[in-house]
Amino acid sequence: MGVEGTEPGTVRxxxxxxxxxxxxxxxxGDTLTEQGFAHLDLADIARRAEVGKTTVYRRWGTxxxxxxxxxxxxxxxxxxxxxTGSLLGDLKANARLVQRTLAAPRQGALFxxxxxxxxxxxxxxxxxxRFYDIRxxxxxxxVQQAIDRGEVPEGTxxxxxxxxxxxxxxxxxxxTGESLDEAAADRAAEAAATAARAxxxxxxx
Amino acid sequence: MGVEGTEPGTVRxxxxxxxxxxxxxxxxGDTLTEQGFAHLDLADIARRAEVGKTTVYRRWGTxxxxxxxxxxxxxxxxxxxxxTGSLLGDLKANARLVQRTLAAPRQGALFxxxxxxxxxxxxxxxxxxRFYDIRxxxxxxxVQQAIDRGEVPEGTxxxxxxxxxxxxxxxxxxxTGESLDEAAADRAAEAAATAARAxxxxxxx
DNA sequence: CAATTAACGGAACTGGAGTACCGTTATGGG
DNA sequence: CCCATAACGGTACTCCAGTTCCGTTAATTG
Numbered sequence: 001m002g003v004e005g006t007e008p009g010t011v012r013x014x015x016x017x018x019x020x021x022x023x024x025x026x027x028x029g030d031t032l033t034e035q036g037f038a039h040l041d042l043a044d045i046a047r048r049a050e051v052g053k054t055t056v057y058r059r060w061g062t063x064x065x066x067x068x069x070x071x072x073x074x075x076x077x078x079x080x081x082x083x084t085g086s087l088l089g090d091l092k093a094n095a096r097l098v099q100r101t102l103a104a105p106r107q108g109a110l111f112x113x114x115x116x117x118x119x120x121x122x123x124x125x126x127x128x129x130r131f132y133d134i135r136x137x138x139x140x141x142x143v144q145q146a147i148d149r150g151e152v153p154e155g156t157x158x159x160x161x162x163x164x165x166x167x168x169x170x171x172x173x174x175x176t177g178e179s180l181d182e183a184a185a186d187r188a189a190e191a192a193a194t195a196a197r198a199x200x201x202x203x204x205x
Numbered sequence: 206m207g208v209e210g211t212e213p214g215t216v217r218x219x220x221x222x223x224x225x226x227x228x229x230x231x232x233x234g235d236t237l238t239e240q241g242f243a244h245l246d247l248a249d250i251a252r253r254a255e256v257g258k259t260t261v262y263r264r265w266g267t268x269x270x271x272x273x274x275x276x277x278x279x280x281x282x283x284x285x286x287x288x289t290g291s292l293l294g295d296l297k298a299n300a301r302l303v304q305r306t307l308a309a310p311r312q313g314a315l316f317x318x319x320x321x322x323x324x325x326x327x328x329x330x331x332x333x334x335r336f337y338d339i340r341x342x343x344x345x346x347x348v349q350q351a352i353d354r355g356e357v358p359e360g361t362x363x364x365x366x367x368x369x370x371x372x373x374x375x376x377x378x379x380x381t382g383e384s385l386d387e388a389a390a391d392r393a394a395e396a397a398a399t400a401a402r403a404x405x406x407x408x409x410x
Numbered sequence: 411c412a413a414t415t416a417a418c419g420g421a422a423c424t425g426g427a428g429t430a431c432c433g434t435t436a437t438g439g440g
Numbered sequence: 441c442c443c444a445t446a447a448c449g450g451t452a453c454t455c456c457a458g459t460t461c462c463g464t465t466a467a468t469t470g
């Protein structure tokens with residue numbers, strides 16, 4: 001008598017199961033970048049991944065659920081931040097990283113697609129939130145260092161500053177047709193640094 | 206001999222045709238807010254709008270195309286901006302307006318859905334870009350007035366400042382689970398005003 | 411106020427997404 | 441190394457989104 005609440009793939013996650021997951025997530029990423037979120041269907045994913053259609057439906061069930069798992073996978077691949085010694089330098093490094101990612105045709109399309117998927121289901125949204133939470137936490141220390149140096153007022157929320165760097169880049173990506181160049185990245189970093197120094201991101205005021 | 210290139214609904218746009226469009230766009234908005242972009246299909250829209258399924262497929266054809274038309278409709282309903290006499294006051298009014306819109310359950314879900322749809326097709330994306338372009342242009346004059354008063358340096362891009370107010374609100378809506386409160390709106394306006402005064406949005410540097 | 415025909419809408423059809431069933435493979439524990 | 445069974449995958453089926461066809465309604469023109 002097996003317990004009902006066990007999800008497929010959790011009891012024997014090694015070997016074949018892991019290979020299937022890798023192939024399916026790979027195919028999902030490819031399809032999302034090529035065709036976008038709207039034309040995504042599980043039967044097509046199964047064909048691309050050269051995996052049984054039944055397997056995909058059993059393990060993931062829906063398109064949004066599949067993207068949620070892709071986001072878990074993406075969250076695990078974290079790239080370390082660079083340190084320059086100044087707040088503006090660190091924020092610019094962050095802004096350039098985000099800008100390069102979003103401007104790259106493949107990566108940019110993928111990010112747009114996972115954001116779209118996240119608007120459709122709570123579970124997927126949660127996975128996306130966790131993804132960004134990890135990225136923000138990775139970079140927050142550079143703001144804390146600036147606070148310690150006295151460059152930024154005590155009580156500033158580091159997370160909020162990091163988010164302020166990315167926000168205009170994402171906003172531009174989604175709501176305008178203009179390209180994301182390095183100038184946009186630098187402007188985002190400078191604006192965030194200036195506002196942070198002026199105490200615009202004081203926590204809980 | 207009719208010219209091939211005429212889209213249905215353009216030759217006799219009055220009466221019944223207009224009623225059908227209104228009913229379909231209404232149903233589209235309702236469905237987007239209730240079920241999100243993923244579960245949208247034209248047959249369901251036709252049922253809700255109490256309109257022939259054939260009509261919907263003939264006039265719009267695809268889900269993304271339908272959302273593009275919805276965005277054209279949304280762009281036409283413009284609300285006038287308020288004027289307070291100071292840059293910070295105007296930006297706060299704008300931020301509060303955006304925040305209230307996105308925080309409202311119905312409107313917030315709708316905006317998420319149209320953004321998702323816009324990531325899936327060029328035509329829909331263009332309609333979204335035009336929508337935001339109109340909104341930004343509506344509010345840009347308040348920045349120009351601040352430039353004229355000498356509050357903000359000459360050469361500042363007014364559009365960029367207005368976008369800087371909305372950006373963190375949208376970023377928060379899409380990438381975090383946190384609620385959009387008035388404090389977030391005020392913070393966004395203050396950060397943008399501070400950065401603008403410091404010359405962070407100088408054009409073409 | 412006809413006449414023309416754009417646009418709508420019902421009915422019947424089709425292809426493929428999603429489901430059910432069951433045999434096969436190979437993982438992980440003993 | 442072997443057994444129990446988790447997980448995969450082929451086949452056959454269902455159901456409905458999307459299409460085709462054609463008759464009906466009503467928006468425009470003179």
